[in-house]
Amino acid sequence: MQEYDGPVLQVKDIRKSYGDNLVLDGVSFDVNYGDTKVIIGPSGTGKSTLLRCINHLDMPDSGEIFLNGREVHGSKKDISKFRQQIGFVFQDFNLFDHLTALSNVMLGPLKVLHMEKEEAQNLAMTELERVGLADKGDLYPAQLSGGQQQRVSIARTLAMSPKLILFDEPTSALDPELIGEVLEVMRDLALAGMTMVVVTHEMGFARSVANEIIFMEQGKILEQGPPNKVFYKPELERTRQFMHKITELYGEEGKE
Numbered sequence: 001m002q003e004y005d006g007p008v009l010q011v012k013d014i015r016k017s018y019g020d021n022l023v024l025d026g027v028s029f030d031v032n033y034g035d036t037k038v039i040i041g042p043s044g045t046g047k048s049t050l051l052r053c054i055n056h057l058d059m060p061d062s063g064e065i066f067l068n069g070r071e072v073h074g075s076k077k078d079i080s081k082f083r084q085q086i087g088f089v090f091q092d093f094n095l096f097d098h099l100t101a102l103s104n105v106m107l108g109p110l111k112v113l114h115m116e117k118e119e120a121q122n123l124a125m126t127e128l129e130r131v132g133l134a135d136k137g138d139l140y141p142a143q144l145s146g147g148q149q150q151r152v153s154i155a156r157t158l159a160m161s162p163k164l165i166l167f168d169e170p171t172s173a174l175d176p177e178l179i180g181e182v183l184e185v186m187r188d189l190a191l192a193g194m195t196m197v198v199v200t201h202e203m204g205f206a207r208s209v210a211n212e213i214i215f216m217e218q219g220k221i222l223e224q225g226p227p228n229k230v231f232y233k234p235e236l237e238r239t240r241q242f243m244h245k246i247t248e249l250y251g252e253e254g255k256e
Contacts, residue, residue: 147178
């Protein structure tokens with residue numbers, strides 16, 4: 001039972017510019033526990049910047065972000081505490097090359113959560129098993145495929161027991177034949193009730209697991225709603241054009 005019964009994440013009127021380039025222009029949405037929100041839209045429209053602002057890797061110029069009803073702000077120490085509750089899976093896997101898969105997953109529980117080594121090791125093995133890599137714990141990142149490295153990255157995030165996970169195009173750096181294994185893990189997480197915000201071009205994944213699709217362009221949310229509505233009965237012609245173009249590029253079921 002959650003200690004707070006409102007949205008786990010509230011994004012309110014977030015704006016962000018780099019010089020004269022307005023990247024986010026008043027973005028607002030809520031995420032409830034167990035939701036999978038999928039953010040789609042053309043490249044360069046602010047999707048990745050939005051995720052980085054949620055986690056305060058980039059500071060928004062204005063607007064508010066609430067996690068469990070508490071505003072994400074304050075000192076570096078305060079921000080760090082919030083970040084511990086918000087997992088982030090990047091395009092590039094960001095694993096430590098000199099550490100094994102097991103040690104990569106153990107690191108957060110050891111250094112941040114201050115677990116005992118045996119407890120952290122047991123947790124890391126559990127999470128590696130969860131992503132289908134129980135037999136790869138002793139291997140280093142260079143010995144793993146890109147898909148396996150990304151699954152280690154997901155296991156590392158899960159080991160911190162986050163309240164939600166942000167995924168920033170987690171399959172974009174992968175060879176096509178490796179994409180499916182990462183999407184399968186993400187789909188399993190969604191079905192198990194993990195709260196997720198996913199930026200992706202994988203339309204098949206979006207249709208199959210999203211509670212809501214958010215279509216962004218030029219730093220704004222143009223349309224949002226259930227997958228069937230946004231994909232097949234969008235309100236805006238611009239949304240319809242984008243969906244048609246994606247279908248032309250990747251086929252009816254997306255790139256999966």
